[in-house]
Amino acid sequence: MTMQTTRQPDLIYLREIVQSLSHNVLDPTRDYLFESRLARLLRNYEMSHIGELVERMRSRHDADLERAVAEAMTINETSFFRDGRPFELLRLELLPRLLEKRQQARRLRIWSAACSTGQEAYSLAMLLRESFPQLASWEIRVEGTDFSAEVVSRAKAGRYHRIEINRGLPARNIVRYFEHVGEEWIIKPEIRQMCNFRQADLCRTPLPFFEQFDIIFLRNVMLYFSHEMRRKVLAEAHRLLAADGILFLGSSEQPADMSLWNPILAGGTCYFTPRSRTAS
Numbered sequence: 001m002t003m004q005t006t007r008q009p010d011l012i013y014l015r016e017i018v019q020s021l022s023h024n025v026l027d028p029t030r031d032y033l034f035e036s037r038l039a040r041l042l043r044n045y046e047m048s049h050i051g052e053l054v055e056r057m058r059s060r061h062d063a064d065l066e067r068a069v070a071e072a073m074t075i076n077e078t079s080f081f082r083d084g085r086p087f088e089l090l091r092l093e094l095l096p097r098l099l100e101k102r103q104q105a106r107r108l109r110i111w112s113a114a115c116s117t118g119q120e121a122y123s124l125a126m127l128l129r130e131s132f133p134q135l136a137s138w139e140i141r142v143e144g145t146d147f148s149a150e151v152v153s154r155a156k157a158g159r160y161h162r163i164e165i166n167r168g169l170p171a172r173n174i175v176r177y178f179e180h181v182g183e184e185w186i187i188k189p190e191i192r193q194m195c196n197f198r199q200a201d202l203c204r205t206p207l208p209f210f211e212q213f214d215i216i217f218l219r220n221v222m223l224y225f226s227h228e229m230r231r232k233v234l235a236e237a238h239r240l241l242a243a244d245g246i247l248f249l250g251s252s253e254q255p256a257d258m259s260l261w262n263p264i265l266a267g268g269t270c271y272f273t274p275r276s277r278t279a280s
């Protein structure tokens, strides 16, 4: 890429494209990110600078290109057992209680909303497999969804580089649940089979789920949305969560509309249970 400086109107145009597609509100102080994040896309389209890209986007509507720009601008930062405490709380307190209530149905549904490259979903599946072996005969499903097709395909592949594996994954989990192939580690079928990944935009409601979830992880994504969009996404999470279900947000996130949620402090973290709509 040449060192040509990107013009302000082009940056504004790109921010608008991103917001209209993924609903991610990009802060102008982080405009410098366009250069690095769009570098690969520019190479793929044989373009030398962002100005050229914007010119092409303005000259004719190209839905695929717009989508590629929006996807390239998503922040996909994640890691196994990220922020540890929600997983510990689930293991020690919340899951034993929930499993008791699901004894009859013998089903458990978990949603990793905005799953990025899959580490969150696989962490939940490993936690269930390792700490609750009695669930082997239950119907367990961990659904992972994300806006970005690229991260969803990486999640499906379940292949991780040594650096990703070294972030947050206990050594015993590496040995038990991954195959080592060269510089990569591949999740074993017993964990892979518990998870299902697909592309879905959280902001396009209603989401195409036909059953409610027992646990929802909706972490580190709403910070990119407007206040109004957070309300909408949280209302959808409320609709999709069982009446006795559990919601985890990112450690710095709060529900936009507290009337729908009971916050519960436990295990050095906070989780949320749904209030009934009639009571709100």
Ligand SMILES: C[S@@+](CC[C@H](N)C(=O)[O-])C[C@H]1O[C@@H](n2cnc3c(N)ncnc32)[C@H](O)[C@@H]1O
Binding pocket: 022, 023, 024, 074, 075, 076, 077, 078, 079, 082, 113, 114, 115, 116, 117, 120, 145, 146, 147, 148, 151, 200, 201, 202, 203, 218, 219, 220, 221, 224, 250
């Ligand atoms: C920072 S990652 C968080 C991953 C994981 N939940 C965690 O906490 O480690 C945010 C993810 O949200 C996804 N995302 C952004 N906007 C989205 C939208 N409108 N719908 C669904 N996913 C979205 C991004 O593609 C990215 O993978």
